[in-house]
Amino acid sequence: MARHHDAQNWPESTKMIGLLCFVASILTQHGILGQRVKVDPEVTSYPGQSVNLRCSFSDPTGVQLTMVTWIYESKDGLRNNIAVLHPSYEPNYPDSSLKGRVSFQSAQPEMTRPSIQIADLRMSDEGKYICEYATYPSGNEQGTTQLIMLAKPENSASTVSVEAGTEKTTVAKCESANGLPAAKISWVTTAKGNETTTKKAGTDNTVTVSSEYRMVPTPSDNGKDISCVVEHRTLEKPESFKMKLAVLFAPEVSISGYDNNWYMGRTSTVLMCEAKANPVPTSVLWKTMSGEMPDTVLISGNQLKVLKVDETVNTTFVCEVKNRLGTSKSQVTIVVREPSQKSSNAGVVAGIIIGVLLALLLLCAIVAVLVTRSRRQQQGYRAKGGSDLKTRMFGGGKKASKNGTGGGAGSGGTGGGNNNGSIFVYNDGSSHQGLPEKNNHHQPLNMGPRPGVVASTPTAQDILLRNELDEAEIRKFDDIEDEERYDHFSGAGPILQLRSTNDQENMMGGYLDDDMESQRDGSVISRTAVYV
Incomplete structure (x- = not known):
């Protein structure tokens, strides 16, 4: 059944395809023939000028050109023959507007x-111009040219003087008159408003475009920039008209110059009456609330100058400004004060003194910190040698005699002891825990009796500390010991000092001859003795 149905539809499909091919061939042939008439698609010109409308038949082979007719079609769609050409007759120009x-x-x-x-073109000549060929055997063929008439418009713009108010009104106008095609108008401004544009027919088929800028005018809008911009096909670039808004308003008045410091005897004080108005003010009037102008006041235009401030100036001054739209005024109340105190240099001097004192205190604090830090460093250096360095004591006594560390000859009376100790010299090369016999020198110290003092044996650390110091450090150490002996241990007895073996030769009576110092009580003590 399906095959039978397809067999019935096949002839109809074949007919449809054949019909489409036939139509396409006709359209193709018509298109090819239509292209043989060559014209300009568009031509532009201006009123009063001349224009050439070109037309040609590109390939007349096999075709007989029997006649050519130019047809004018206006914007309204009306057609008129304007020129006819026949190979056997003279050119003919039928009646028409052309x-x-x-x-x-x-x-x-x-x-x-x-x-x-x-x-001598006219604006009414604008329209379509058709070049039509009558041929045999093809029939008529044609080409169409659009003639566009251009009219350069006359452009103008202006502002409108309006009074400030609350209603929207026109503040500027712009017009592009008698142009073709119609011009385009736009506005550029910071004022808040909108534009209204209208078009109307001009002379000789032209168009006039008018635009207005409307807004609610305020005094602050006066003098603002506004520009009208006109664009047209005949212009190489848009034409711009720059203007300023003109808003009329009554004067706005203010008074300046009063600094709230007018004191008795002050001179050359001036009040200025400042007014904004459009149109410009016609008069400026100064007066007082009391009605009488002080004798020390000099008025010149919008200036009120007070030659010398006195009690008569203690009043209210009023400035009144007038223009043709109204009158406005402003006032200021003057309060005359007592003469200002003369400035003195007491505060400056006091400030300088305080600054100097603070600087001195700061300097003293810095010096104290540095001195304290130096002493702590010195004490810390001595502390490295052990706390027993300044407390070593070697002397006689009962207990010392019993321990065999001192005493013997010169021990004094019963129950007494000899405080004279011994100087121990330690050799670095010794490997014994104690002191070698050859380095154990006992030299009597005639320092006077010191009952109850127990001598102690120096440790190896004490002896080695002395030997590890170089000559410069030893001298520094001895100087520090002298200061501390008199500062902290005044009145105490000396203890034995450790010296090297080489120093024994220069000793006199067990002490160095340059190490001894006489005391007020007649005794002689060592300079470098350590006291506790």
Whole structure:
């Protein structure tokens, strides 16, 4: 069943395909034939000028050109023959609005080039111009040219003086008159408003475009910039009209110059009456609330100058400004004060003194910190040698005699002891825990009796500390010991000092001759003795 149905539809499909091919061939042939008439699609010109409308038949082979007709079609769609060319007759120009102004370009025009010229163009000449060939056996063929008439418009712009108010009104106008095609108008401004544009027919088929800028005018809008910009096909670039808004308002008055410091005897004080107005003020009047102007006041225009402030100036001054729209005023109340105290240098001097004192205190604090830090460093250096360095004591006594560390000859009376100790010299090369016999020198110290003092044996650390110091450090150490002996241990007895073996030769009576110092009580003590 399906095959039978397809067999019935096949002839109909074949017919449809054949019909479409036939139509396509006709359209193709018509298109090819239509392209043989060559014209300009569009031509522009201006009123009063002449224009050439070109037309040609590109390939007349196999075709007989029997006649050429130029047809004018206006904007309203009406058609009129304006020029006819026949190979057997003279050119003919039928009656039309173009008669007398239209002609073939050549005195003996050819059928293949029947171009025409139109002189003294008018704006009403704008429209379509059709070049139509009557051929055999093809029939009529044609080409169409659009003539566009251009009219350069007359552009203008202006502002409108308006009074400040609350209603929207026109503040500026712009017009592009008698142009073709119609111009385009736009506005550029910071004022808040909007534009209204209208079009109307001008002379000789032209168009006039008018635009207005509308807004609610305020005094602050006066003098603002506003520009009208006109764009048209005849202009190389847009034409701009720059203007300033003109808003009329009554004066706005203010008084300046009073600094709230007018004191008795002050001179050359000035009040200024400042007014904003449009139009400009016609008069400025100064007066007082009391009605009488002080004798020390000099008025010049909008200036009120007080030659010398006194009690009569203690009043209210009023400035009144007037223009044709109204009168406005402003006032200021003057309060005359007592004469200002003369400035003195007491505060400056006090400030300088305080600054100097603070600087001295800061300097003293820095010196104290540095001195304290230096002493702590010195004490810390001595502390490295052990706390027993300054407390070593070697002397006689009962207990010392019993321990065999001192005593013997010169021990004194019963129960007494000899405080004279011994100087121990330690050799670095000794490997014994105690002191070698050859380095154990006992030299009597005649320092006077010190009952109850128990001598102690120096440790190896004490002896080695002395030997590890170089000569400069030893001298520094001895100087420090002298200071501390008199500062902290005044009145105490000396203890034994450790010296090297080489120093024994320079000792006198067990002490160095340059190490001894006489005391007020007649005794002699060692300079470098350590006291506790």
